[in-house]
Amino acid sequence: QSVLTQPPSASGTPGQRVTISCSGRSSNIGRHTVNWYQRVPGTAPRLLIYKNNQRPSGVPDRFSGSRSGTSASLAISGLQSEDEGDYYCAAWDDSLHWVFGGGTKLTVL
Amino acid sequence: EVQLVESGGGVVQPGGSLRLSCAASGFSFDSYEMNWVRQAPGKGLEWISYITSSTALIYYADSVKGRFTISRDNAKNSLFLQMNGLRAEDTGVYYCVREHSYSYGENWFDAWGQGTLVTVSS
Numbered sequence: 001q002s003v004l005t006q007p008p009s010a011s012g013t014p015g016q017r018v019t020i021s022c023s024g025r026s027s028n029i030g031r032h033t034v035n036w037y038q039r040v041p042g043t044a045p046r047l048l049i050y051k052n053n054q055r056p057s058g059v060p061d062r063f064s065g066s067r068s069g070t071s072a073s074l075a076i077s078g079l080q081s082e083d084e085g086d087y088y089c090a091a092w093d094d095s096l097h098w099v100f101g102g103g104t105k106l107t108v109l
Numbered sequence: 110e111v112q113l114v115e116s117g118g119g120v121v122q123p124g125g126s127l128r129l130s131c132a133a134s135g136f137s138f139d140s141y142e143m144n145w146v147r148q149a150p151g152k153g154l155e156w157i158s159y160i161t162s163s164t165a166l167i168y169y170a171d172s173v174k175g176r177f178t179i180s181r182d183n184a185k186n187s188l189f190l191q192m193n194g195l196r197a198e199d200t201g202v203y204y205c206v207r208e209h210s211y212s213y214g215e216n217w218f219d220a221w222g223q224g225t226l227v228t229v230s231s
Contacts (some may be wrong), residue, residue, distance in 0.1 A: 002153060037154070044204065044224060045146075045154065050217035071175030088154050092214045096157035096168045098144065 003028065004089055006101035013109045017077040020104045022089030026069050028099050032092045034072040036065055039103075040085040048087070049074060081108045111135040111220045113205045118225030119179065124159035125195050125229070131188040131205030131222060142208040147227075149201035156188065159208070160176050173199075195229045202226050 005023040011016040022034065036049040047056050049065035052072065063076045072091075076083055089101040117129040129145070145157040158179040159168045167179055178191040188205055202224040209219040 033217075035217040037218070039154075045218075046221065046223040047217060047219050050209075050216055050219075051211070086153075090154075090156075090218070092216065097170060098146075098159065100154045100156060103153035108182070 001054065002102035003093065003099035004091065004101035006087075006089060006104045007103065009105045011078075011093075011107040012079045014079055014081065016079045017057055017075060018106065019076075019077055019104070020074045020089075022072045022074070022101050024072075024091060024099070025093075026070060027095065028070075028091040028093040029067065029072055030070040031094065034065065034096075035069050035090050036074045037088045037090065038085055039088070040082075045088070052102055054057055084108045111207070113144075113207065113220055113222035114224045115203060115205050115225035118203065118227045120228045120230060121195055123196060123229055126191070126193045127195065129190040129192065129203055129205075129227070132135045133186045133188065133205075133207075136207075137221075138181075138186040139209060142210055142216070143179075143181060143188045144206040144208055145179060146206050146221075146226075147201045147219075148196070148201075148204070152201070155201075157203070160188070192227070195227075197209050197229050200227060200229045214228060 033051045037045040038048045039045040052067040053065045064075045086103045093099045112134045116130045160179045176194040180189045204224045205222040206218045207220040
């Protein structure tokens with residue numbers, strides 16, 4: 001059972017906008033910033049969004065993040081086939097642990 | 110180019126031990142906090158352990174506390190994970206992860222290794 005809650009799956013057709021939610025508690029998302037990671041099968045996870053809504057260089061601006069209260073969300077606009085993979089939210093928790101969501105498997109139909 | 114290369118994975122019997130290593134290159138290893146994160150087959154990512162650049166602070170997930178030990182050798186640009194008392198549920202891919210330090214509660218993982226597979230089975 002993951003500390004952060006994500007939907008197990010999401011899907012969309014090419015060009016569509018998809019959002020993935022991430023729900024936590026006051027001890028993690030409520031007080032600290034949220035990061036998002038993408039894991040494409042066969043590759044290592046990579047940083048997608050940091051500090052709630054910041055994109056590292058090289059990440060397309062189709063990806064955006066937001067945080068409100070104890071929840072966060074990742075939005076992907078202009079969905080592309082290469083976006084298929086698993087998406088994880090993560091945040092620091094005041095119990096001195098990093099916590100992850102259970103992951104959301106994104107399928108591009 | 111930042112590189113993190115894990116090694117030391119393999120098949121081990123329940124109750125056995127393994128020592129994972131991570132060779133870092135392309136950055137000032139002694140300036141970064143580091144972590145181990147794992148992924149069990151068919152499961153999500155699970156944070157395992159954290160160590161500061163000076164080793165002053167070390168944290169563990171409850172699932173491995175008392176069995177795993179994280180350490181580092183800054184002179185050799187290396188991170189380690191000593192795993193004792195291994196259980197079937199410890200099976201998975203173990204990633205060496207660099208943490209970008211911004212401020213308390215506002216850090217992020219900015220580099221991941223390719224992972225090393227640990228299988229605990231009799």
